[in-house]
Amino acid sequence: MTEGLFPRERATIAPGAVHVPGWLPAARQRELVDACREWGRGPLPYRQTVLPGGGVMSVRSLCLGRRWVPYRYLDAVGVPLPDWLVALGREALVEAYGDHGGFTPDTALVNFYAPGARMGMHQDREERSGAPVVSLSLGDRCVFRFGNEENRGRPYQDVELASGDLFVFGGASRWVHHGVPKVFPGTADPALGLTGRLNITLRETGL
Numbered sequence: 001m002t003e004g005l006f007p008r009e010r011a012t013i014a015p016g017a018v019h020v021p022g023w024l025p026a027a028r029q030r031e032l033v034d035a036c037r038e039w040g041r042g043p044l045p046y047r048q049t050v051l052p053g054g055g056v057m058s059v060r061s062l063c064l065g066r067r068w069v070p071y072r073y074l075d076a077v078g079v080p081l082p083d084w085l086v087a088l089g090r091e092a093l094v095e096a097y098g099d100h101g102g103f104t105p106d107t108a109l110v111n112f113y114a115p116g117a118r119m120g121m122h123q124d125r126e127e128r129s130g131a132p133v134v135s136l137s138l139g140d141r142c143v144f145r146f147g148n149e150e151n152r153g154r155p156y157q158d159v160e161l162a163s164g165d166l167f168v169f170g171g172a173s174r175w176v177h178h179g180v181p182k183v184f185p186g187t188a189d190p191a192l193g194l195t196g197r198l199n200i201t202l203r204e205t206g207l
Contacts, residue, residue: 016171129206132170
């Protein structure tokens, strides 16, 4: 078994889609987990989203900044988007692209994956801005399926995301379908103090 023997390497998955393994150091990961817990105690706690067709998502989510509901953004801002998180998003784009390009996210979606939760293939298409999406992973490892713009099926690539990983997709890859078909329970470092997986995505709505 060679898992962990070789360091995971930075990779460009598709034009504009960059995976940077282990970008967040352990201390910063713990800070983010603590922040996610604190946000969940606020006025808009984690909830399972009910889709227009009546389906219920298995992940639990909350929004910071401009609020998202399927499939639109509201004018209301429930929990303000912290300036430090905006700055982290810009740092992420500098890491991925060499320049943040004036990235000013006004919304963040925080998804919590308890054991058995998954995310179906979808597009992030409610935004009017074509700015990149910044995704940060915490906790359990998962399979991140990165597909194509035309449909939810093949061709797609499966990328393993672990705690601390950064994934950015913009440019030619901004509107591709993507999802999380599988999370591997119990794979997080116990020192993180998290059972399950957290994912934070930062976006510009352009609204």
